[in-house]
Amino acid sequence: MNAAIPPNPKHQAVMIVDDYPELLLTVARMLHKSGYSNVLQATNALDCIHLAQTNVIDTILLDISMPGMSGMEACRILRSSAINKRAHIIACTANTNMRHQDAFFEAGFNDLLLKPFGYKELMDKLTAAPNNPRLFIRPFCTSVIVSV
Numbered sequence: 001m002n003a004a005i006p007p008n009p010k011h012q013a014v015m016i017v018d019d020y021p022e023l024l025l026t027v028a029r030m031l032h033k034s035g036y037s038n039v040l041q042a043t044n045a046l047d048c049i050h051l052a053q054t055n056v057i058d059t060i061l062l063d064i065s066m067p068g069m070s071g072m073e074a075c076r077i078l079r080s081s082a083i084n085k086r087a088h089i090i091a092c093t094a095n096t097n098m099r100h101q102d103a104f105f106e107a108g109f110n111d112l113l114l115k116p117f118g119y120k121e122l123m124d125k126l127t128a129a130p131n132n133p134r135l136f137i138r139p140f141c142t143s144v145i146v147s148v
Contacts, residue, residue, distance in 0.1 A: 009035035013056060014126070016041050017048040017071070018063040018092065027061065030119050034126075045074035052084045059129045060084075061113065064093040064104075072107045079108035088129035092117075 014036055016027045024041045031039045040055060042048040044066055052060070060078070064071040075089055091104045094115040104112055113125050 010037055012036060012058045012126075013038040013040065015039075015048065015051060015055075015057045015060045017043075017045065017060065017066075017074070019043055019066045027122065030122055031126075034123060036126075045069035045071060048074055049077055049081075052078055052081060052087070055083075057084050057087050059088045059090065059126060061090050061092050062109075064091055064095065072103070075108045090125055090129070 009031075014031055016024055016031075016039065018024055018027075021043065024043065028039050028041060040051050040057065042051055046069060048060070048062065051057075062071045062075060071091060071093075075091070078084055078087065078089060088110045089108060090111045090113050091109040092113045092115060093104075101112065110129070111125055113121065
């Protein structure tokens, strides 16, 4: 039986997207502590999309509930983009109502991380992502609806 090879954090680009600066800082510190040197941060979905258009990102930790554009809408847009279409996108949410779980996967998310989460939960998700590029993914919608 082959054991999964843990990713080398130095070669992984991770983007954290959340509208709470304290959470961004805390997660960035966790990532740096674990050896991740390429950590991008965005405080809203539009900044996330902009950064994703100019950077190749391996994993995106994307908050679902943000002012303006939601993480669900952002994920659909990211999935339609050529540069980061294959990024591992993890939905981060405090909503424990699992009946909405299908909607996350239909939007294009690969995995789900419930808030509040700790160091171990975060590292488990990040370690699983590169070894299972389509972990938990279900078919996602390729059409994008942007409301103005």
